[in-house]
Amino acid sequence: MKFNTKTIHGGQEHDPATGAVMPPIYQSSTYAQSSPGKHKGYEYSRAANPTRTALENNFAAIESGTHGFAFSSGLAAIDCVLKLLNPGDEVVAGDDLYGGTYRMFTRMFEKYGLKFHFIDMQESSNIANYINDHTKLIWLETPTNPLMKIADIEAISNIAKAKNEDILVAVDNTFATPYLQRPLELGADIVMHSATKYLGGHSDLVMGALMVKDADLAEKLHFIQFAGGGIAGPQDCFLALRGIKTLHIRMQRHCENGMAVAKYLEKHPKVAEVFYPGLTSNKNHEIAKKQMKDFGGMVSFKLKDESEKAAFETLENFKLFTLAESLGGVESLVNHPAIMTHASIPEKEREKIGITNSLIRLSVGIEAIEDLLADLEQALS
Numbered sequence: 001m002k003f004n005t006k007t008i009h010g011g012q013e014h015d016p017a018t019g020a021v022m023p024p025i026y027q028s029s030t031y032a033q034s035s036p037g038k039h040k041g042y043e044y045s046r047a048a049n050p051t052r053t054a055l056e057n058n059f060a061a062i063e064s065g066t067h068g069f070a071f072s073s074g075l076a077a078i079d080c081v082l083k084l085l086n087p088g089d090e091v092v093a094g095d096d097l098y099g100g101t102y103r104m105f106t107r108m109f110e111k112y113g114l115k116f117h118f119i120d121m122q123e124s125s126n127i128a129n130y131i132n133d134h135t136k137l138i139w140l141e142t143p144t145n146p147l148m149k150i151a152d153i154e155a156i157s158n159i160a161k162a163k164n165e166d167i168l169v170a171v172d173n174t175f176a177t178p179y180l181q182r183p184l185e186l187g188a189d190i191v192m193h194s195a196t197k198y199l200g201g202h203s204d205l206v207m208g209a210l211m212v213k214d215a216d217l218a219e220k221l222h223f224i225q226f227a228g229g230g231i232a233g234p235q236d237c238f239l240a241l242r243g244i245k246t247l248h249i250r251m252q253r254h255c256e257n258g259m260a261v262a263k264y265l266e267k268h269p270k271v272a273e274v275f276y277p278g279l280t281s282n283k284n285h286e287i288a289k290k291q292m293k294d295f296g297g298m299v300s301f302k303l304k305d306e307s308e309k310a311a312f313e314t315l316e317n318f319k320l321f322t323l324a325e326s327l328g329g330v331e332s333l334v335n336h337p338a339i340m341t342h343a344s345i346p347e348k349e350r351e352k353i354g355i356t357n358s359l360i361r362l363s364v365g366i367e368a369i370e371d372l373l374a375d376l377e378q379a380l381s
Contacts, residue, residue, distance in 0.1 A: 004248040064182050067215070303358040
C-alpha cells in the first residue's frame with residue numbers, strides 16, 4: 001500500500017458484526033466471558049478496546065511499524081517510554097524541545113534517578129561525546145519545537161547503534177507527521193506523536209501515540225501502558241481515525257501554505273529571521289530535504305524589534321490566526337513560545353537556545369493562502 005492508501009485502509013477491517021465501514025465506538029469498560037479466562041480477545045478496556053485496537057493498527061501502518069499504542073496525551077506516551085529506563089540510566093536529548101517534554105524530563109524523571117544531557121543535534125557528531133555505558137535512550141525532535149532545527153535521524157541512529165546496539169532511539173515526529181518522514185525507516189526504534197496535532201487534525205481531541213517495529217519492545221510498552229493506565233478513550237480513538245483518513249490531503253495544503261508564509265516573512269522588513277526547513281537559508285535544509293517529503297506547516301520567526309511589547313502588539317493584531325496553544329489543526333494558530341508553550345523552561349535556558357521574547361510561532365492551517373498572507377500583513381503593520 002502507498003501512504004495515501006494506508007491512511008484510509010492501513011490496519012483496518014470492516015466491523016465483523018455489522019460490516020460497518022468505520023469502526024464503531026465501543027463505549028464499554030468490560031466484556032462478557034463464556035468461562036473464566038475464555039473471551040473474544042477483550043477482557044477490560046484498560047488492556048484493550050476494539051475502537052482503540054483499530055486506531056493502534058492504523059498508527060502502526062502509517063509509520064511502517066508493527067505495533068501502535070494510543071495514549072491519553074502525548075506526554076503520557078513520553079512518560080511510557082521513560083518508564084522503560086532505570087535509575088542511573090542516561091538520556092541524550094535535543095536542546096530545543098517542547099516545553100512539556102523538558103518539564104517532564106527535568107522536574108519528574110531526574111528525581112527518579114535519570115540523567116539528561118541536552119545538546120544541539122543539528123551536528124550529528126555531537127552525540128558521540130555524550131554516549132557512555134549508562135546511555136540508554138536518544139530522544140530527538142525533528143523539526144524541533146519551536147526553532148525548527150533538523151536532526152539527521154539516520155546518522156544519529158547509526159552513531160548510537162555503533163556505540164551500543166541496545167541504545168533506544170526515539171523520535172518525536174509530531175511536526176513532520178508520517179506523511180513527511182517515517183523515522184522507523186531511518187533506523188529509529190520508537191516514534192512518538194502528539195496525536196492531538198496533525199494526526200487528529202481538527203483541534204477536538206487530546207491523544208498521544210507510540211509506534212514500534214520490534215515485538216519485544218512492543219510487549220514492554222504495552223505492559224507499561226496497561227499497568228500505568230494512560231490509555232486513550234474510544235470516543236477520541238474514533239475521532240483520531242477519522243482525522244487520519246484525510247492526513248495526506250491536509251498535509252499537502254499545510255506544506256503549500258507553510259512555504260508561502262515562510263517566503264513572505266523572509267522578505268518582510270519587520271522580520272529579523274525565519275525558521276522553516278524548506279528555506280535554503282535554513283542551516284540544515286539539505287538534511288531536511290533528504291529525510292522529509294516536504295517541509296510542513298510550522299513556521300517560526302523573530303521580529304527585528306526584540307521587545308516583548310512589540311511581540312505582544314503583533315500577536316494581539318491577528319484576526320484570522322488564532323492566538324492559542326497547540327498546533328496542527330485545519331485552522332491557523334499563532335503562539336508566543338516564551339510565555340505559552342515553553343514557559344516551563346527557565347528563562348536563561350530559553351534565551352541560550354534562542355527562544356526569546358521576539359520569537360513567534362505559527363501553525364499554518366489550510367485556509368486560502370491569500371487570506372493568511374493578508375492577515376500577516378495587517379498584523380505586522
